[in-house]
């Protein structure tokens with residue numbers, strides 16, 4: 001029983017076969033169509049994927065760019081922060097200086113009066129001693145100490161307020177000569193001094209005390225820079241018709257770039273505590289500026305330092321007539337009646353003592369108002385000494401009223417700070433001269449003599 005398997009189409013006739021074949025072909029065509037469609041879809045999807053990939057790559061690139069930009073911005077921010085901190089520090093420094101200035105200004109006023117009393121009385125008393133006796137020398141020392149204190153106060157004022165110097169026509173050679181004299185007495189044992197001064201040096205307009213102080217600061221710095229030995233050179237010359245130059249040069253340690261950059265900063269010092277305040281060069285700088293001068297400094301470690309200062313030269317004619325008069329002989333030949341106007345009791349009593357020692361008689365007024373009421377009577381003083389800085393009317397309010405009462409009465413305007421107000425006041429009124437505090441008996445005598453000597 002073996003049955004032969006038969007083709008399923010065996011029993012079909014020709015027509016039926018054709019129908020079946022056609023059916024099969026149709027199914028195949030459908031299948032092929034389906035496949036083609038699927039292929040197309042796949043190709044589409046591949047294209048889409050490629051696009052998406054490209055997009056991603058592009059976005060990545062953008063991200064990298066943005067990261068770089070962010071880094072740059074961060075750096076910028078860090079830099080600005082640093083700058084801000086620096087600015088803050090500078091502001092803090094400036095504020096500190098300003099409050100110091102206010103403090104110094106206040107202290108300076110009182111200090112000038114204290115020193116004025118000491119200086120005035122000691123210099124007056126010295127005149128009554130036998131020259132070179134112990135008492136004479138003691139008064140001499142007191143006077144020198146008070147003068148130095150006065151200079152310190154002055155340099156604080158110059159430093160903190162740009163106080164305008166008292167102007168005269170002066171010769172810088174003389175100031176240097178004076179400095180040399182002082183150096184010779186003190187520090188010149190180990191330092192050689194070379195002088196190279198132009199004897200035809202043109203004069204300048206300026207404040208002798210402030211300039212002396214500035215030159216002294218430079219010389220002290222130079223000597224300090226040469227602890228073993230070395231040469232200090234002082235030089236003056238005419239540059240052209242408009243300028244003169246002073247040079248202070250040393251062969252000392254010199255300065256590194258860092259020190260040189262900060263040397264003119266107030267309170268910058270490389271010296272040990274108690275040796276330097278760091279105000280020296282900043283005071284020099286201010287003094288030079290107040291004189292419309294220019295300063296140039298060259299320094300290198302191991303090769304010394306050269307400071308050159310240029311000042312505008314001036315004609316030989318006096319600038320402020322009142323301050324350039326020749327010094328007068330020792331004591332005034334006239335016994336004067338002096339009206340002293342000052343609110344400070346120390347100044348009242350010391351000035352009265354000095355004036356009386358010089359042979360003058362004194363009437364004291366403690367305010368401008370009191371002085372004016374005295375002058376409204378038939379009181380006839382020969383000269384008035386008026387303090388500028390007083391409560392109430394003060395010197396500034398008193399002067400014009402006083403002038404209205406007594407148009408030609410000679411007047412000495414005394415003040416601890418020669419500023420624009422003081423200078424303007426003294427210029428606006430005739431027969432007025434300025435006397436900076438603290439002053440010695442000699443300064444006072446000079447002013448009195450100039451004002452009260454009959455003309456002609």
Ligand SMILES: Nc1ncnc2c1ncn2[C@@H]1O[C@H](COP(=O)(O)OP(=O)(O)OP(=O)(O)O)[C@@H](O)[C@H]1O
Pocket residue numbers: 217221222225250252253254255259263264268269270271275276277278279280281282304305
């Ligand atoms: N001629 C110089 N040679 C070398 N260094 C100098 C010279 N002059 C100034 N300096 C440097 O500059 C710094 C500042 O000088 P400055 O005169 O302002 O202050 P100081 O001398 O330190 O103190 P002060 O003058 O107040 O006593 C000094 O401490 C020093 O380091």
Ligand SMILES: [Mg+2]
Pocket residue numbers: 217220221276279280281
């Ligand atoms: Mg110094």
